[in-house]
Amino acid sequence: MxxxxxxxxxxxxxxxxxxxxxxxxxxxxxxxxxxxxxxxxxxxxxxxxxxxxxxxxxxxxxxxxxxxxxxxxxxxxxxxxxxxxxxxxxxxxxxxxxxxxxxxxxxxxxxxxxxxxxxxxxxxxxxxxxxxGLLQPVRVPDEQQEADRQVVRLREQLARKLRVIQQQIKALLLQHGVAEPAGLTHWTATAVDALRRLELAAELRFCLDVMLDERQHAVEQVARATRRLEELAKADRHRETASTLRTVPGVGPITAMTSRVELHDPARFRDGGQVARMIGLAPQVLQGGPTRREGRRLKSGNARLRTVLIEAAWRWVAGDVAAKARYRRLVASTGNGKKAIAGMARRLAILLWRLSLSGVPYRAAAWRPGPAPATPERHRQRPRPLPERRVERSGTTPSQRGSASEVTACSPRRAVTRVKRGRPSFAIADPTLCPEHE
CATH class of the missing domain: 3.30.420.40 (ATPase, nucleotide binding domain)
Structure with missing residues (x-):
């Protein structure tokens, strides 16, 4: 059977x-x-x-x-x-x-x-x-937390619509060969008035006027959402934390509230590495045997908060002397300003997370100007001793050639050239730069 x-x-x-x-x-x-x-x-x-x-x-x-x-x-x-x-x-x-x-x-x-x-x-x-047990849950916010977060996300959506409309206006001008008025890069009031006064065909004038009206409406909606966000930062449930976060140079109400509502319940994170991974500012670690290498950023996570932090990192570097010194060291080690500012955004995210937990205002680290950081030993190449340079000319006597002491006394100038991407620095010695040879 x-x-x-x-x-x-x-x-x-x-x-x-x-x-x-x-x-x-x-x-x-x-x-x-x-x-x-x-x-x-x-x-x-x-x-x-x-x-x-x-x-x-x-x-x-x-x-x-x-x-x-x-x-x-x-x-x-x-x-x-x-x-x-x-x-x-x-x-x-x-x-x-x-x-x-x-x-x-x-x-x-x-x-x-x-x-x-x-x-x-x-x-x-x-x-x-x-x-x-193979699934990873997300944290569920309560209804009030979700409503507060929606205000922040609404302003971000409105700002994105405004950028799209402005790009459409520039594309219309480019398509029909119309020169952009001065100041349109920053969309000043003078530039917008100049667009209103452009002499165009009736149909193009109609299209441009509709786009400008749409842009004006988008500007008003962004301003309205910004005012509501500032009022939300003064609410009892956010006032203390938002004020603490704003003590960091470069962190305004938008960055503070975005960090506050997107990182709700900050106590659930064990360390700063979890915060960086949640935002998408953690490097991809590739390790096998004794070799360990850090790759590109893991862009999974909260893209809204990551964008806001990168923008705030630029202002933090400009307004904090210690942050600027750290940024310059990152630029020197990576050779790339964008990588360096991403690293500063990671530090800013962890800093805001710690301030949210402690409630202690930000205090800039003590920093005093000093010498530039030395090149790491693994990137340093010792210059080789230069051989004596003797110029032999036909028809000259030993007295005209100069003694060995006179030749070796001439120490050439060195022009140091640095190579990006972590390659070793090297020196180029050109004896012709010596004053005695000019």
């Missing part, structure tokens, strides 16, 4: 038949949900039988809670991917008593090679990975 494999019956409960979802005594279930705007795809996996239930339902948290109610006490974890639907579902599940989490999509394990993909398969993978 040949043994036949027993198939697991997959049930698809609805609101009226939720009682059909049953588990055996002692079974522990993990639930994976593929969340969309109009529908949920749900899969229930247990440690004993694997997949025991799978169904699709309308996007209703209340209906999902009713379907899972028969196995409430046996559900260990409910997970779904972070996405545009936000955190309303996880808050409702936690209120119902479930251990619900939102998973970072970039941290979900993937298999090499092409695979089939569907909502039904995605929810089953989430449930299986949750059972094995």
């Amino acid at each position: 040949t043994a036949t494999k027993k198939k697991t019956r997959v049930v698809r409960p609805t609101a009226a038949t939720s009682s059909t979802l049953r588990l055996d005594t002692g079974e522990v279930a993990h639930v994976g949900i593929d969340v969309h705007k109009a529908s949920y795809h749900v899969a229930v996996v247990t440690d004993l039988r694997g997949l025991v239930a799978s169904w699709a339902q309308p996007a209703s948290p209340e209906l999902l809670v009713a379907c899972l109610d028969p196995i409430r006490t046996q559900v260990a974890r409910v997970v779904y991917e972070a996405g545009p639907t936000g955190f309303a579902l996880v808050r409702r599940l936690r209120a119902a008593g479930y251990a619900a989490e939102v998973i970072a999509p970039s941290k979900i394990p993937t298999m090499p090679g092409p695979e089939a993909k569907s909502d039904r398969l995605d929810c089953r993978k989430l449930a299986g990975f949750a059972q094995k």
Whole structure:
């Protein structure tokens, strides 16, 4: 007789038949949900039988809670991917008593090679990975924290729209061969008035006027969002921390509030390295055996906060003597100003994180001007001794040639040339630069 494999019956409960979802005594279930705007795809996996239930339902948290109610006490974890639907579902599940989490999509394990993909398969993978403990959750903010963060993100979106409109106006002028008025690089009021007075064809005049009106509206909206952000920084829940962060040179209300709301609950980070990785300012470490090398930045993480910190790092370097000295050392070691400012942005992020925890105002490090940093020993090349240079000319006598002491007494000047990207410095000796040879 040949043994036949027993198939697991997959049930698809609805609101009226939720009682059909049953588990055996002692079974522990993990639930994976593929969340969309109009529908949920749900899969229930247990440690004993694997997949025991799978169904699709309308996007209703209340209906999902009713379907899972028969196995409430046996559900260990409910997970779904972070996405545009936000955190309303996880808050409702936690209120119902479930251990619900939102998973970072970039941290979900993937298999090499092409695979089939569907909502039904995605929810089953989430449930299986949750059972094995292979998923990395994100921190869920409360409703007030999410609302405060939305104000910061709204201003960033409006500023981006303003830049797009200004670029469209410049593209229109370039396309039709119209010279840009003076001051348009910084969009001064004089330059905008000059655009209003340009003599153009009727159709082009209409297009430019509509774009200028749209830009004016975008400017007003950005100013409105900025005022609201400044008022938010004065609220009781943000006033103390925002004031502490603004003691750092170059950190204004926008940078302080962005750091405050994007790095909510800073105590959850163990060290500055976790903060840098969360923002995307940590290097990729490549280590094998005794060799360890740091590669490019890991750009995963919060791109909004990373952009704001890099802009603030430029102002920090310009306004803090100690930060400027550190920046110059980074430029000397890397040979690249952009890499150096990214390193300063990393230090600024960790500094703001520490100030948020301690509440102590920023105090600039003691710094006094001194000699330039010496070249590292591994990059230093000892100059070789120069041979004696004797000029032999036909028809000259020994007295006319000069003695050996006169030749060796001439020490040539050296022009030092530094090479970028960490290559060793070297000296070029040119005897013709000696005054006696001129």
